[in-house]
Amino acid sequence: MAERRLGPLFAVAHYLAPYRWRLAAAATALLLTAGATLAMGRGIQFLIDRGLTGGTSAELGRAVGLILFISTLIAAGTFVRFYLVSWLGERVSADLRLAVFNNLVRLHPAYFEENRAGEILSRLTADTTLLQTIIGSSLSMALRNALTLTGALIMMFITNLGLSLIIAATVPLVLLPILIFGRRVRRLSSESQDSIASVGSYAGEIFQNIKVVQSFNREGDEVKAFGHEVERAFAIARRRVRQRAILVGAAILLLFGGLAAMIWSGGQDVIAGAMSGGELAAFAFYAIMVGSGFATLSEVWGELQRAAGAAERLLELAAAKSALPDEPRQAAGSGARMAFEAVTFHYPSRPATPALSEFSLAIPAGRSLALVGPSGAGKSTVFELLQRFYDPDAGAITLDGTDLRDLSLADLRDQLALVPQQPVLFSADVRYNIAYGRPGATAADIETAARRAHAHEFIERLPDGYATELGDRGVRLSGGQRQRIALARAILKDPKILLLDEATSALDAESEHQVQLALAEVMAGRTTVIIAHRLATIRHVDQIAVLDGGRVVATGSHAQLLAENPLYARLASLQFRDDPVSEAPLRA
Structure with missing residues (x-):
């Protein structure tokens, strides 16, 4: 029963395997400390019977010396045990946290649609901290008390059989509350951890x-x-x-009730001369060790139950499998031609509604393609599938004729760079954010990319230039500045395939004109797919695909679609009626 309840803790034990020698040293120190603690009872007996009642200073000196020697062993063993066990707790906690993060960062995005980020962060921090406390303190305490309790029981029976039976009779009574309340404590501990995670998740969302x-x-x-x-x-x-x-209260009450009965009975034996005062003192010492051992174990049992719940939650994260198998069977080719072949796809969170249905589209190498259509037509889904954040339910997406599922995720994504409509920046400096897709880039390369994205001038005006910290999600920059940093990041990566999600939407007119010129240079000879919200910016791309209801309903040039496709003509009339057509259109 205990193994089933504490199973997750046993599963965490394999994280101790790389540190088996430290674990062995800690176990040795634990055994030494337990043995020395048990020897203290005999030392007390010797002190009373030989030192205090022996009548000579020499006997008293030897008895005191023995007590000091045992105390030194206990102190040394405790020092070594405490240091090594605490080190193991910190090390295993760090390893487990790293293992969980390593697995999470590779999971498919749908996992994070179904699990709240705040709860995941709580598991990654609070639960690992709880495990560190258990491994580095409570577990060691439990083992030490289990050893001393067992040894003290043996020494009690050796010292006085009759009194030992009195203590032994109370043991089942002590186990009873542990069995009754232990299960409740574990259930409530798991609920408590979940509720704490919920609190953290709620606060994170608000902030x-x-x-x-x-x-x-x-x-x-x-x-x-x-x-x-x-x-x-x-x-x-x-x-x-x-x-x-x-x-804990019930265990202490029952044990020390038994101890009081033992002292009364033993005191009668001392008065009658059936045992010495030293024997009674030694027996009382061992009985107190048994009582405190049971009390400590009952308290630690609750901690272990709580830790088992935390371990179970962490192991779930560490064992979570990605819905995107990364089993490459082919290497990426040198071209950049992509195609959707009768693709049908449902988002995991919306299984009843297809985002794409029998979707077919060719994306020629080195050419520009714009995706237009009403909201919900499937434009963003195309980008999600091109980056293989999801796999299609039916059909295939190919790169130079090779199914994306036959390529490694790393090889595929090395070919791509995305400039999103809402750029994502990290709370690091400008240089880190621009070089995020190419970490080994030189300072000169980073500056060149920034200049091509027309970002260098405003970066130079920041307090620390390229070393300026941007704050959480780039909060210290304006929307247009963030977008130009994201564009510089894509330019620096120099991908074969460029994905633009209306990359100039947050810019003022002058910046938009400059960035469009920069994009025209970057797009030259490069496969480019553009999600277009404003048709004025894509009139001169090589091809436009009109999407509606998860299907391609028409393809052609701006002029052809105006003449032949009612949906495109309607979208164009609505936009061009309200907004002047840009005189600096995006060119490939």
């Missing part, structure tokens, strides 16, 4: 969207909602603490 919260004057409402989350977590924690308190 990430703090401008929206404040612009709608929802601070007070969010404080109340967060308070409800906190109080729910506290209520669960309170029930868990109450169960643990009952468990």
